[in-house]
Amino acid sequence: MYQPMLFVHWKQVRAGLIPFILGAFALPLLMVQGLGVTPGAETTSLEAYRIMNDFQVWLPLFPLLAGATGITLALSSWNWDHQMKHVYALSLPVARWEYSMLKMGAGAFLAMLPVAALWLGAHVAVASIELPQGLHAYPNQLALRFGLATLISYAFLFAMAAGTIRTTIWIVSGVIGFIIVGNLANELLADYYEFFQRTNMVLAVFEWLAQTPGPIEVFTGNWSLIDV
């Protein structure tokens, strides 16, 4: 049952996924283009300065690519179910939970394709330059982070897309409502309680989400392929 599910998902998503696979492979190579020193030449820390400086503009592209890959996979995984009004799924001799698990597993496997491409691209990129003294390459760690970020965004969107549109609207409205009402409530409560004078609830929640053990913490970590 898993293989047909994987095949169907691949057929559904391949046109959208191939650009991400190519992008994941190319991004590390683009990052190091023109950097580093010629192998065999004396390494100068001028290059180290330049590498650290020039890298900064590229770094946000990694989490963006991971997020976009995960979203594409998640939306495409339920796409044909929604289009066919779930007739195909209901005709299968499997329970709903089992069907969802197989579907999620198929998407997670496909998510590994851009991750593998990035891992390969990162290794090729660091092999193509000689790093100055004091700098080190982290291709494995970057690929791991990319993989986790892709899977997280995939899992979130997968869970949302698995539900009804009403559920999705509830979740999105809840987040927007919390931002608006939370800020207003904070202002009001600050007049009565010192705690709210010192704490912005909305900001605190978003900080928690972006820090351990928050779900988007993986996006806010260090995405450097090359660092000290």
Add this chain to the structure above:
Amino acid sequence: MSRLTRLGTALAVAACSAAMVPGLQAQESAEALIARIDSLTPLYEVARVEAEVATARAEEARRERFRIELDTLQVGPLTIVTLPGQALQAAEIFGRVWEDEYAPFVNRSHALEEATFTFQWSVDPVMIPMQGRHYRSEQKAWRTRGDLEDLIRKSIGRAIADDFQGTQMHDFSGATLRTPVSYDWIYRRLATTASKIARACLAAEPGACWSALGIDLGPEDFLEWYLPEELPGLVERTWRSWRREEAPMFDACVHEGVTEQCEVLLARTATDRYWSMSLTPLRRDERITMIWVALDMGGEAAWDRLVEDPEMTLGDALRYASGATTGELEAAWTAEVLAHRPDTQAGLLTTKWTALFWILLCGALAMRSTRWRLG
């Protein structure tokens, strides 16, 4: 119309009249004008006195409007002015910063004795009127205690560095002795500074870090610090664009890589008291950490020794304060920095498990969807 305005108008009219009268007639009119201006002098004096009285009254009214009760307290050598309700808090926070970071090596500081610090941590801080040398540690209530402690560290650091006045330490430290920035950051700077001596320092070569910090070497020795190919980058970072006459040399150095031109420009920068410090491979934060290392090694009264003799060179002052040799000081500083190589992938293991948890949770929620349920 006030008297002053009237006087001004009269003078303006008189001046215009004088300008319009030509030749000899003007000569006669000028004498008449002088006589007229002289006749106005008593009137001007009356107006000036009245204006001064009015200004004084307005200033008094302003002071009255902003008059607030204040408490003054003493924490070690620090004199702190704060609002009455915040004295205990001020004493506790200032006391902690002082005891932890300065008390171990400062016996006496003339600069601190003359300085006053303000303290406020309120929702709506008021203006504490101060005169003389003072340092403000005031912040809104929603900022954290850590922020406030940093602010106090900066204030004390700026205040105590006044003891450096007249010594070489003044320029070396950038006139502040705040708590060192993170050693992780210093390691990062050391690893990415475009200088051959910084590279040697990173490799822990003896004498390299001492030299890279600009101790016992002046900005005029910049060729000791940089390779020829590193000079254009240095010029790009240190050249001041207002020196327009140097623009052709700048272009030749930076864009065409003519190192002779770079050397000329850098030699000029080296003669500038302020900008010359930017030629040193390691900058203010790194230099301040060396002072801290010396103070830590020197222990009690190390500060007093550091500022004792304004005639001492940087190296001598650091050695005297620490009671250590150049090699020992440098080794201690280098060991501290190298031990702080940042773990750039710290937390990735935790992130892995956290991410796995959220992925499984989302998977479980997806399985629990009600879409297929009937009714």
